[in-house]
Every structure is written in C-alpha cells, then in structure tokens.
Amino acid sequence: MSDSLLKQPVHWVDSDAELERLCDSWQNTKLLALDTEFIRTSTYYPIAGLLQLNDGQATYLVDPTCIDDWYPLIELLDDKQRIIAMHACSEDLEVLQQCLGCIPAQIFDTQVAIAFAGGAASMGYAALVEQELGLALPKAETRSDWLQRPLSKAQLMYAALDVEYLFELAQLLFARLEQQHKLDWVLEDARRQYRQFKANQQGRQAVDRIKNSWKLIPRKLAALQRLADWRENLAQMDDVPRNRVIKEGALYELALSMPKHISQLRKIEGISDRIVRKHGEHIVELIAGVEALPDDQLPEPLPKPLNKSEREKLQALRAFINAQADNLAVAPELIFRKKDCERILRLAAAESWQPLEAMLQGWREQQLGSALRQFLKEL
Known part of the structure; x- marks a missing residue:
C-alpha cells in the first residue's frame, strides 16, 4: 500500500559529504518540507532517529547517527527567506534543537495553516492528508523503534510519505491563504512561535x-x-x-x-x-x-481559579471570540485559547492594559483590537 502511495524517489543520506552536497543544491529553494522521527521514552531529551526532507521533487532521509557536521543544514534552516513546512511541529522543534542546536527561522505549520484557512484546529496529519488530498496514509509505524538499524521497509515508506505529501499540502494551503489574504497572519504567528521557543530555551517556568x-x-x-x-x-x-x-x-x-x-x-x-x-x-x-x-x-501569589461571576464573564468572552472567529473564518483557538482568555479577564479586571496590548499585536490588533477593548469595558 505504501509503495503505491509514493510518487517521488527516496534517497538515503548517511554522510557529511552527501548532506553538504544536498544543502548546496537547495540554496535557491524557497520551500522545503521537514519532519523528524525520534524516541523519547526514558530520556529527558528526544533522541533523533531520522530527519526527512522533501523539495517537491524527491524525499531525502537523513540518518542522524551518521552525521557529524550539521552546519550546512543549520545554515539552510537559519535563512529567513526559506520557508520550512512542518506539521504540529512543537516536538519536532525540540528534536532539531537537541540534534542541530537550531530551529527553522521561518516555519509554515500546516496544522496551524488549515485552522487559519477555515478548517478545524489541532487537525492530525493523516486526517489533513485525507481531507485535502483524498489519501489514507498508513499509521502502523507511528510508535516503532526509529533507532534500530537498518530501518524496515515499512518504516522507510512511512517516513518518506510524511514529507512527500507535506510539501504538497504546504503548497496547497499557501495558495489558499494567499487568496484569503491570511498568509501574513500565519507567518506572523510562526515568527512569534520561533521567539517563544527561543525564550523557553533560556529558562522554563x-x-x-x-x-x-x-x-x-x-x-x-x-x-x-x-x-x-x-x-x-x-x-x-x-x-x-x-x-x-x-x-x-x-x-x-x-x-x-x-x-x-x-x-x-x-x-x-x-x-x-x-x-x-x-x-x-x-x-x-x-x-x-x-x-x-x-x-x-518572595514571588507574588498565583491567581486563584475563577469564581462563578468570573466564569460567566469568561463564557461571554469566549462567545465573543467565537463570533469574531466566524467573521474571520478561522478557528477560535487561533485568536485566543481558553488560558489566554482567562489572562485577558484578569488583566482587564486589574486595568492592566500594557500586557494586553502585547497580546494584541499584529493581525489580532488589526482585526479585533478595538472591538475587544470595547467589549471588555462593557463586560
């Protein structure tokens, strides 16, 4: 089944020289799809088992156990002019940070993209491929041992399929978001995600x-x-x-x-x-x-859970956010999640407007900033 789904050639990359040659060939490439396979059952840090890349023409499976010099790939990922397509990438970013010491400077997360394009939030990759491309991808290797060598044929096919269709999805969603005038919103949120990830590396709460x-x-x-x-x-x-x-x-x-x-x-x-x-x-x-x-x-006490009156206000705020999301044809979670809404309520109650302004930068400010301020004043 996997063999019939693959449309592009698959190449195994297991030397510094081959990785450097490959990265040199991508210097003018503006879009790459990237995924990782890893193990994290008994360690704090994820252990990379495989890095998969696709340039629209072929898939390249990079064996991290054989690579000593990651600099060519680091340089490639660090270029803000090159978009790296990923899906639900938070764990993949941890893998890249641990393995390469860097994350892509410009991410296009297809899970986020479909939610901006009017689809559901937090959609899984297989569900997205089926919805957008009409294909059912195999799932059997999701939890397999990615550190074993050699990898099985089923593992190789599974890994290759992930990025082959990821590239196609990225192109499709990129065009749809451009048509909807929302592409800048997605890339803006990706830059925010990049800054947040980097900040978390300096000291987690x-x-x-x-x-x-x-x-x-x-x-x-x-x-x-x-x-x-x-x-x-x-x-x-x-x-x-x-x-x-x-x-x-x-x-x-x-x-x-x-x-x-x-x-x-x-x-x-x-x-x-x-x-x-x-x-x-x-x-x-x-x-x-x-x-x-x-x-x-000593630190300030942490805020208590919302009381009944505050929970009613939270419900009203979330209804307001849902209405705004409907008008914008985006998933409500992209505007503010429940935790964000709770923080907004606390900030408004304390008349602490400066932190709220920070939450309303960019497209959120343009699309609903004034309406949200008016709503909070009347709440």
Whole structure:
C-alpha cells in the first residue's frame, strides 16, 4: 500500500559529504518540507532517529547517527527567506534543537495553516492528508523503534510519505491563504512561535506544570519554584524524564511541609529512600535557603481559579471570540485559547492594559483590537 502511495524517489543520506552536497543544491529553494522521527521514552531529551526532507521533487532521509557536521543544514534552516513546512511541529522543534542546536527561522505549520484557512484546529496529519488530498496514509509505524538499524521497509515508506505529501499540502494551503489574504497572519504567528521557543530555551517556568500551585503562600511558592527548577536541571543533566527524578505531587508536598531535617523527607509520599540518600541534604538546604529569604524577595501569589461571576464573564468572552472567529473564518483557538482568555479577564479586571496590548499585536490588533477593548469595558 505504501509503495503505491509514493510518487517521488527516496534517497538515503548517511554522510557529511552527501548532506553538504544536498544543502548546496537547495540554496535557491524557497520551500522545503521537514519532519523528524525520534524516541523519547526514558530520556529527558528526544533522541533523533531520522530527519526527512522533501523539495517537491524527491524525499531525502537523513540518518542522524551518521552525521557529524550539521552546519550546512543549520545554515539552510537559519535563512529567513526559506520557508520550512512542518506539521504540529512543537516536538519536532525540540528534536532539531537537541540534534542541530537550531530551529527553522521561518516555519509554515500546516496544522496551524488549515485552522487559519477555515478548517478545524489541532487537525492530525493523516486526517489533513485525507481531507485535502483524498489519501489514507498508513499509521502502523507511528510508535516503532526509529533507532534500530537498518530501518524496515515499512518504516522507510512511512517516513518518506510524511514529507512527500507535506510539501504538497504546504503548497496547497499557501495558495489558499494567499487568496484569503491570511498568509501574513500565519507567518506572523510562526515568527512569534520561533521567539517563544527561543525564550523557553533560556529558562522554563518549571513550576507552571504543577497543579494546585495557586494554593501556596508566597514563601511556600518560592520553595516550589526552586524545587521545580532543581528537578528540571537534574532531569536535563541526567537526561531522564522529570518524573524519574521526582513526581509533581511529591514536589508540592515538599513545598507545603517545608521539612527542616532529612528524617522528615521520609514521611512525604513519593519521596523514596533513594531520593533521600542521594538528594536529601540538598533538598533540605534548598528549603532552608527559602526560609531565610526576606519578604520582598518572595514571588507574588498565583491567581486563584475563577469564581462563578468570573466564569460567566469568561463564557461571554469566549462567545465573543467565537463570533469574531466566524467573521474571520478561522478557528477560535487561533485568536485566543481558553488560558489566554482567562489572562485577558484578569488583566482587564486589574486595568492592566500594557500586557494586553502585547497580546494584541499584529493581525489580532488589526482585526479585533478595538472591538475587544470595547467589549471588555462593557463586560
């Protein structure tokens, strides 16, 4: 089945010289499709198993286990004049950052593009290919071992199909968005995604993923932040999943109880003897450091969940956003997601307009800025 779906030749790239020759041939190419296959089951960082590229004429499967010099590809991806088509690319960007040390400067995400073109948000790749191209792609190799060598014929076909049709989808959606005068919106959001990804590499807010953080008073919240940062750094250093170091619930309980002695750690659910032996002294010292902080160095409390009145306002705001999305023929999530809407409500209630202005830059400002401000004033 996969063989019959492939229309273009497939080339295996497993040397620095071949990769350099290939990148040289693409110097004047304005659009490339890119995908990755990787493994991330027992590590913090994804391990690249394959990089797939398509230039509209052929597919190239790059074996990262054989490449030492990535500079030609880095230079290619870093060119803002070249558009790199990807699909739902957040994990692929992590793979590229880890493998190459860079991400594409100009991304065209087909999952985002179809939502701007009037389609559903968060559409999967196979569903998009079927909707737009009328083809059913095989899914059997999605979770296969991409680090094995040699890769099976089924894996090679699966990987090649991903980028062959990705290039075709990108061209199709590119033209549709140009016709709808929305292409600039997509590329603007891609540049924002690029900046956000780069900013996250400088220091993630590790505490954001821990539930119930809002319940903590400032000193305990400071402890949670330091504990979460410690876990993040340790997971990165040892290249293991965060929960392999210590689970979120145990971090929260540590911040809540603020233990002063190593013996108290053993009373906390989720703190194993191994953690106590290996990291107990550091955990207690970290918490003691927080206890010694002056009040003016403590973080602000996190906002509480919305109350009934605020939830009603949130519902009204989301209805407003949905109406605006209908007028623009885009998915509502592209304007503001639920989390963004909650933040907008809090900013409006506090009459903190400067952060709101930052959220309304570009096409959002042009298309609904004044209407949103008026709505918030009347809400």
